[in-house]
Structures are given as C-alpha cells and as structure tokens.
Amino acid sequence: MLHIFVDADACPVKEEIYRVARRYGLGVTLVANAAMRIPHEKGIRLQVVGGRFDAADDWIVENIEAFDILVTADVLLASRCVAKKASVLGPGGKPFTESNIGDVVASRNLLAELRGAGEITGGPKPMGPKERSRFLQKLDEAIQAIRRENPSECVKT
Numbered sequence: 001m002l003h004i005f006v007d008a009d010a011c012p013v014k015e016e017i018y019r020v021a022r023r024y025g026l027g028v029t030l031v032a033n034a035a036m037r038i039p040h041e042k043g044i045r046l047q048v049v050g051g052r053f054d055a056a057d058d059w060i061v062e063n064i065e066a067f068d069i070l071v072t073a074d075v076l077l078a079s080r081c082v083a084k085k086a087s088v089l090g091p092g093g094k095p096f097t098e099s100n101i102g103d104v105v106a107s108r109n110l111l112a113e114l115r116g117a118g119e120i121t122g123g124p125k126p127m128g129p130k131e132r133s134r135f136l137q138k139l140d141e142a143i144q145a146i147r148r149e150n151p152s153e154c155v156k157t
Helices: 014-024 054-065 074-081 103-114 129-149
Strands: 004-009 027-032 042-048 069-071 087-089
Touching: 004 014, 004 054, 014 027, 014 129, 027 054, 054 074, 069 074, 069 129, 074 087, 087 129
Parallel strands: 004 027, 004 069, 027 042, 069 087
Antiparallel strands: none
C-alpha cells in the first residue's frame, strides 16, 4: 500500500505531511538519526537509525518501494529512491523524477564545489506560507497520480 517516508531530521513540512496522510488514510514513517516528537496516531511512526553517516538514507532505500512517496531535500537520496520507482518530493514541492534527477545531481555537485571554494555562503531561505501551500499541492498531486496509475497499491489492508 502507498506509504509516505520522510527524511525527518531537517524536514520543515512534517505537519503538512501528517495532515495529508490523515486525509488519505496513509501511513507515514519518519526516519531520523535521533528521537523526536511525533503525533501519537495510528499510522505515524518514527524509525530511529542512529548516527552512522547515511544510516537514515540507507534505511529508507532498503525499505521504500515503487508507489511509495519520499519527502527529502537530499538529492543523492532522492536519486537512489527514484531509481527504485518511488515518487520523491523536496520540501518545497519540487518533484524529483527520472527525467530531472541527473540535472539536479549535477547542479548539487557544482554548488558543493562552489561552496567549498567559498563562492557561495548561506543556506536556503526559510519556508513561508506560499512554499508550504505548493508542497501540499504537489504531495496531493503525487498521491492522486499513484492512485490513478496503480489503484491496487492504494487499497487499505
């Protein structure tokens, strides 16, 4: 059944994910390196994987399946999950797809080099209502697309 995975350590849209998951009756697994508060609700769980480098990424890749959704800002994790035919969204709502992931990884590598050379400083701007609204819309669209294309994956068991 369709499930939402969250690369949770720095995810700014957890509340939006919970809201959409409740509406559709979907399970959510937050994967993190340390314990965090989550709602005490059926279908929402936390998987703590410890502090080993890429432990959360590796756990997600091992457990995600085609027709699942991942929310992450980690481009390399997104690439690994797109290869497994999962739907992947960035926290701003940007979908990572087979057709764009190569360019996104190349841009990430270029920006990492520029940051390493001191050319770029600072991080992304904070999320505002407009970005949160776009994320909600894109998450809803991803769920609807999976339901249309694979209705058997969306039946509750």
